[in-house]
Amino acid sequence: MKKIDIYKKLRSSGLRPTKQRVEIAKFLFEREKTFHFTVESLNKLLTKKINSKFALATIYNTVHSFKAAGHLSEVEVRGNKTYFDTNVSNHHHFYDSETSELIDIDASDIVIQKIPKAPNGKKIKNVEVFINLKN
Amino acid sequence: MKKIDIYKKLRSSGLRPTKQRVEIAKFLFEREKTFHFTVESLNKLLTKKINSKFALATIYNTVHSFKAAGHLSEVEVRGNKTYFDTNVSNHHHFYDSETSELIDIDASDIVIQKIPKAPNGKKIKNVEVFINLKN
DNA sequence: TTTTCACTTTAGAATTATTATAAACTAGAA
DNA sequence: TTCTAGTTTATAATAATTCTAAAGTGAAAA
Secondary structure (H helix, E strand, C coil): CCHHHHHHHHHHCCCCCCHHHHHHHHHHHCCCCCCEEEHHHHHHHHHHHCCCCCCHHHHHHHHHHHHHCCCCEEECCCCCCCEEECCCCCEEEEEECCCCEEEEEEHHHCEEEECCCCCCCCEEEEEEEEEEEEC | CCHHHHHHHHHHCCCCCCHHHHHHHHHHHCCCCCCEEEHHHHHHHHHHHCCCCCCHHHHHHHHHHHHHCCCCEEECCCCCCCEEECCCCCEEEEEECCCCEEEEEEHHHCEEEECCCCCCCCEEEEEEEEEEEEC
16 A cells, blocks of 8 residues: 555545554555554554654554544454454454464354344344454 | 352352352342343442442452352453353353443354364364344 | 461552543644 | 644543452361
8 A cells, every 4th residue: 555545545534644644554554464453562563663653642543543434443352452453344353362363254254044133122233253262 | 049059159169158259149140130240330239239348359359250160251342341241151142332231142042154264273262243233 | 166377358559551631743724 | 834723742540450468257177
């Protein structure tokens, strides 16, 4: 993804392309594979990659802006930290609690045959499958 | 569940039946339906029910002991707080983000037809399905 | 029954993740 | 170039949880 595309991506979602947002967006979206991270891990990786350091609050702000804009999804994982995923399509996850690692599973790789009705006046928003791993 | 059974339950899992543990166990396990709670909600409910108040650390200690003994399971839910469930059998959940409410789904009510293989040297520990609800 | 001690409880401090605040900064329109 | 709303930043505040160390207590042994 070129710099111009990053700018477009930000602008089209109402986010002013600031230096920080562009750097973080480049880091997150210029990759082949999907990327899973926490704010802490992202902060460490960014500090290592670029010489300048951003305020932690900026990482939080940016990640939340990206999520609100639909460029990141949040993954619920047992534990204290919040995980984010650059894969925003409907999909599922393996979770390896030994390494705290998430691995994407394509939506088409899980087929559910039987599913219960939503209770009372509710509707089903989406279905998330977690496959927990062991050694 | 009678007091004698609570004592058995605690003893058989290596937990000394202290006043606090017995009270909390009675509150959690003397019910028909499964019960979902956070440490905060449990603390509030306990304070209301019994006139004496336990230290918050005791609630944490006890809940974690019960979990380690297999009497409670932990449910991953998007958000900051940790949810526990008195249903320790293999099952799934509806999650209503509007009310932060969890509802059990019996394992037999969800049938998965196709599932991917575990990566590299890993094995599947268990599969958890979350059905997120909307209005 | 009394003694003893490892296990528990407790209050409060410490830690960790996250959000709020308010001042300084900046992208980009005018 | 100026102006301003939106952004970044350092720091404080909050919230959930864990740690600590002293006081308390089941229950085994004497």
